[in-house]
Structures are given as C-alpha cells and as structure tokens.
Amino acid sequence: MRAAGPGCVINWNGEPLQVSAGESVAAALFRAGHLQLAATRKRHRPLGLSGSFIQGVLGDVDGIPNARLDQVTVRDGMHVARQNTWPSSHFDLLKLLRLVPARLVRGGFEHTRLMPSGTRRYLVWERLLAFLAGEGTLSPVPAAPAVVAGRRIDCDLLVIGGGPEGIGTANAAAHAGRDVVLVTRGSAPARFARLMGITETALDSRVTLLTAHEACAIYRQGHLVLAAPGDGGPAVAIGSNEIVLATGKHSLPPLVRGNTLPGVMDAATALALAAGGAACLGRVVVVGTETREAIAARLHSLGAAVAEIRAVAELKAIKGWNRVTGAVFEHAVPCQTVVHAGPWRSDPNLSFQASGDGLLRLSADALPAHVRMVGSAAAPDERIHWPGKHALDADVCPCMDVSAREIADLLRAGVTHVEEIKRQTSAGMGPCQGFPCWELMAAVIENAAGAPLADRPSHRGPRRAITVAQAAGLSGLVDPLK
Amino acid sequence: MQSNHSIVIIGGGIQGLSIAFNLARLGVRDVRVLDAGYFQGGASGRNGTLIRGGFGSPEWTGFFAHSNRLWAELSATLGENVMFTPRGYLVIAQKAETLARLDGMRDLHREHGLQSDLLAVRRIKELEPAIDEHAVLGAIYLKGGGAAPHHAAMKGYLAASRRLGARIDYQRPVTAVERSGDRITTVIAGDERIACEKVVIAGGAYSPAIGKLVGAEIPGFPIRIEAMALEPVRPVIRSAIALPDRLCYMHQTARGEIVGGAEVPEKPQVTLNTDICALAATAAAYAEVFPALGALRILRHWAGMLHATADWGPLLGQHPDVGNLWVSAGWSYGFAGAPAAGDLLARAIVTGEVDSRMAPFAVDRFRRNQPVVEGAIVLAPVD
C-alpha cells in the first residue's frame, strides 16, 4: 500500500494505518484516533501521550522494544506495536488484568504473597512474574550494534536546556569569548516558546549545539555530565568548568481520579498537537494555575475547541474508561482532552545529582558554586493542590500502578520515610525514574503530615536516556579516580 | 531514657537482621537492633542480590554452601516470602587461565554437596541463547545458586524478627558506648542509654568507624561499588551470572530488569555517588557477552558501600580484645552469606561454640597472619 498525499502508512499492531507524516509516532497515532499506546505495568490500564509519564509512550518499533514513540518520527513502512500484551498486540488478553482489585497487586513485583519461594512451582511462578513485568520483548539476536563509540567534549560553560533562558545565557557567554556547549532535548531550541508564539532569539553560531540530546546524569560534584541522543548515536561525556541548568518547569498532572487516562496531557504536549491541527483534541478543558488562561488562549488561537478553563483546585475527577470523556468540577463537563497548565515544578534530577551527598543516603544539598539554575528552573515550585478525598483515587506512579491511596495506607501503617515508600511500592522506579511521581508522592505525604516535605528519594541517572551500546562506547573516555 | 537488652546489634542491614532473627529463634527474645539510616539504606538494599554456594577455596565454599542451602528454605523458615529462585548460577570464563581455575573448582563444590558442573560453550548457549558464544570459553554452573530480591528478603527478615520479639529501630544511630575494662556495659543512641550484656557490630561499611567508637580495632576500610538496572523486558537471561574476567555480575529480576555491575580499579571512594567509569565498564561487559542487550536502556545507576578487608573475606566471630563484643562485618558477599552468618554467629554467641565453617573468618586472622585465600570472587583488586 502506498501513502496518499502528505501522509504515510505505518503498521500499527499488525494493521496498516494511514497517518500524517513529519511528526512523532505518538502524535501521529493520537491524530489518527489511537490514544492508548501503552499500559500500566501491573493492572494494564491504558496510558498514552501525556508529556508527563514516559511509560505511556513506550512501544515496540521495528522489533526494538521500549522505543519512545514521542521521540521517533513516523516513517513509511515502520512497524509499531503495543508491548506487554498477550497473546498479541492486536488481541490482548492481559488488559483483563485491570479487573484485578488494586489492593491485590500492591507492593511491586518484589513482594508477592501468593506463592512462597523454595518450591519448584515457585520457579515457574517467578518466570511468569518476570514475563508479566517485562514490558517489551528483546530478541536474543542483536538487532543493533552492541557498542556505539562515544565522544568526549570539554568546555568552559555547559548550558542544559534550549529555552529562551538557556539561549540567552549561552549567547552572552559566547559573546564574552567563552567556549560554550548547549544541550537540548528538543529537536531544535526554544520549541515551547515557539509553540507559545514567542519569537525566538537565534543561538549564537559560536555555541556548540547538541539537539535531541538528553543530559541525563551529572557526576563528580557537577564537573562531568552525561548526555545522549535519543536515536542511538554517540553518547557524550562533557567536562565543563561551569554548568547552567536552564531546564525550565513542567506542568504536573492533577491529583484526582483519572489523572493518567489517555487524553490528559500537559500544556506543552497539547500545544504541539494543536500546532499540527487542533481537531484531534476534540473538546478541551484546561485546568491549571495562573498560566492556564494564556495556555488556553494559545490553544484557542491554534484552533482548539476550549470548552472550559478552570483552576486546578476546582477539579474533582477526570472521567473515562479507556480515554477521557469528561472533567468533573461541581458538575461534569464532557470533553475529550484535559490539558493541565500548572502546577509548574522543576525536575530535580540533575540538580540533585550535582549536589547530592551523604553516606547513609544521598540527599540534595546546596548546589556547588560552579553549577547554577537560571530562568524558570530557578523560580520556586508551585504547590500541588490536594483535592481532599478525591486525591486518594489518583495515580501517583501509573507505571507501577501506585495510587495515592496505597501511599496513604503505608503512611498510616508507619512507613513514612520516602526511600522506604519507594522500595515498598516501586513508585518512581519505572521509566520516568521519579519525576513527576515523587512530586505527587510528596504531596500525599505532606497532606498526611500537615507539613511541607522537601525530601525525595535519591534521583538516579541516567533514567533510560542512554542505551547499553551508547554507554559501552564511553569506555576509556573518562579516567577512573586515582 | 534508660533501657535493658541482653544483646544490642549495631546495624540493621541483612547481617544485623539475620543475627537478630537467629538469636530470637534460639530464645534470646530481647534483642535490640539499632540502625543509623533508613530500612534497606545500606548495602543490603543496594546489591546485586546474587546467591551462590561455590567459590574457589574450601573456606568460602564451606560457608556459602551452607548459606545457599538456608536460602532455599528461607521463606519457610521466616514465614515470609523472600522470593529466592534457584535459577542456576553461571561463572563464565573468558580467558584461558580463568577457565583453568574454574576447572579445579568443580570437585571442591561437589565435596560440599553442591551440584556443580563445567559447561562447554555449546551448553552455555543452550542455557543462555542471548550469549555471544565467541566471547566465552566455558563456565562452571551451580545449579542451586540464584537470586532473591533484596526488598523481599529484607522485609521478610524484619517481619520475622519482630514477630519473635526483637526490637528494631531505624534512623537511630549508635553515638557512643561505655566500657568497664574490656567489656561494653552501655550502648548510647542519642538520648537513650541501653544497658546490655553483649554487643554485635554489623555495621557494613561503617564497621571500622563503629569499632573506633567502641575502642576496638576492626581492620579494613569502606569502599564504594556500583550497580545499574536496565529497563524491563520479558525474560531473556535465565541464570545469575558472574563474569570474573570483566569483574561483572548480573541477572534479570522478577521485575524484568537486568541488574548488575562491573567494578573498575579506582582509588577506594567513600561516597554513594556514582561515576561514569563503572557505568561504561558494566555496559561494555554486557555488550561483549550479551550483544543483544546493547539495544536496552539504562534506567538507573547507584552505588553502595562495602567494608573491604585484606582478603575480601568477612570478619565473623568474637572480637579478640573486647570481651563481650561480636562482629559480623567485612562482607563483600554479605547478601548471599547472611543466612549462614546469622545461623552460625547466633549459635556461637549463645552457646560459645564456634562452628568450623565460620572459624576461618575469625576477626583476628590478619594479626595471626592467616588470611583466607579466595580466587573466585568478582572484585577489583585494591592496594
């Protein structure tokens, strides 16, 4: 079959599908009406493109499992399939697992009560567990090179984040004659600003630009940064005298029932979808903090049918079974999309690693003098609204099916340490590695304790931004500590 | 605040908990465990969770074979599911001299009642279809070895010990001890004074420092080692695996993640921060032996601290200088060894009899110039 017009044909779960070209697989599938791209790990509830939870955009692309569908561009003839299905991605019986009551699967895959070890039967049971837990299927025959040679860059200033603030900082330093590298996750700098209709400042040509690279870990008290491109190309070890974190803020999903249904998305994701044609969003409800009006106005100007704009504090639940069908305030508003524009919070991963220290546990400290945050990343985080009892049905970590209720119950049972809650629930141990789930987890703990909580489990890199092949290629580029 | 406990254990990692459980089983019901950090915060919550009975020396093999057997029945013993799977443990040789060393181990393992076999490359490939048969020369296969998720094992020990009356507190560091002559009389933890008859140091990497607090020399020093987890996939690696030539170990967990690490020769670091070198070395080892793993992504990378001794063997038994002080420290394979250490040390504490399987690891062996020579462990040499 050939693509007609500006589209192309991909294979989705074994069926040909005509999609629009030029955007990510996740966006193209969304536009084609396929919202459920993945599922939660234990109960197989539907997840999709959200901008918040990576689990929702992991799929099998041409036989390679766990590809990020929001980062892979559609190609004519590519095979994309839902993973963690059985017997097939087309006919999936595992989705019946969502009928299992949530309390039966509490505690992650490491705390089974059902069959004690020590018996032969347990060996079989454990393999079944690993099968159920295992997400994608890796072919034992290598499909890609096992080692991709990496590279080493040393510079005077490393700017992480390609928004207007990062560009401004990089330009000023380049102007002053410094040797500057800028790393951005986007395919081009200032993506979000452009979506908001803000004219971008061009990046000084003297700045070394690494696009589509994620800076995913910081080592050696903030002197060494690991970055890797999403396409499997060479990973980069970057040594720098000074580091600027211009990583911005992210909107967090509301803490209400249905907060991870396909159709719930952050402002940036909604704007990107709307920019390619807003019809796919259907009726849109925007909830958020102060920025909600501006985001809603921009969505409207891109053609989106914005039905309601509300403070996130007014939201009581999001309705839907396989996708969003409504937002519940004092009464229900039917809609297909819920966009959240706030609360906005920083992803603490990199700053934690630049400052974390301690022998009994790592905890974040003041940033070392040569690492600083600029722009919105440096602004205070907005508080996560606690909507009373409605919060208990919310997902905190959808990947591991951890609800606010599971955490509240643990707190009541006396398990109060963030590291312990993480280990007993597995919250934050999926592909996002703690952001945004630990922010939501902290909100649950804050509510129970009645006091703010700055404590988080330790943020560990490289949170799936780098493959084994890319990491293997770093051998020899960094000398061991002597 | 004043309290009385017949035995105080300093450190609530898997060693401290196993000792507490075994003491309680022998009838010592008022055991107190004090830990400075959070539950599972030490190496016991950060390790590779691999368990095997067979090593290169009779001393290690005698001890760990006992421990491996205890692991197999541990769920029943504790009444809690520790999720141990005897999935089989492969020690794989990539160099000829390593293969020769493994060759000599099989008979030793069998003498200690272990099912141990030398596997040719073809058999390894049958067991592990993802392996690159050109990267390996042969292996020793310990059929009863395997892994147990540390979350489950730690939770099991904690719950079972508490049921038998042990009082276990986390985030309660021991800050001082009082002695009268060569005996400890009181352990002090913040504002609490605990009068006790015996003290056990099971402080992991912190044991030498705790020794200083007590005024008792505990040889060795802390050292960081690192591990990482790959994103989950359906089962592709069946066994627990050690690659001594790459100083690497790995297995696939019940959650589908491939967890393991490789050591790099570096100056011993005292930190829980990680470094790029270990990440790269682990990935390079995987890529060499299991090239299919090259496509998988690395979820997280972490470090834990060990207490290194001159021969990498544990320090297990009574302290030579302080009359009522006992030690279980210096562990590098302290997860695998925990059931046996708890069993044998608790018996020694209660009955005074030192089992022959723990005797070689006596705390004063370096003073007596009798280190235990063990060549089949996966640890980077330090000088």
Ligand SMILES: Cc1cc2nc3c(=O)[nH]c(=O)nc-3n(C[C@H](O)[C@H](O)[C@H](O)COP(=O)(O)OP(=O)(O)OC[C@H]3O[C@@H](n4cnc5c(N)ncnc54)[C@H](O)[C@@H]3O)c2cc1C
């Ligand atoms: C990355 C890594 C991989 C490993 N892989 C394996 C493996 O595959 N198989 C294996 O068998 N072993 C492995 N090990 C080793 C194993 O984890 C350890 O040997 C074992 O956990 C040691 O247990 P422990 O109870 O002695 O120490 P820990 O678990 O470290 O416990 C010591 C405790 O002492 C506490 N403490 C410290 N100071 C004080 C104080 N002043 N007062 C009170 N408490 C104090 C600490 O808080 C800590 O909880 C690995 C270790 C690491 C780091």
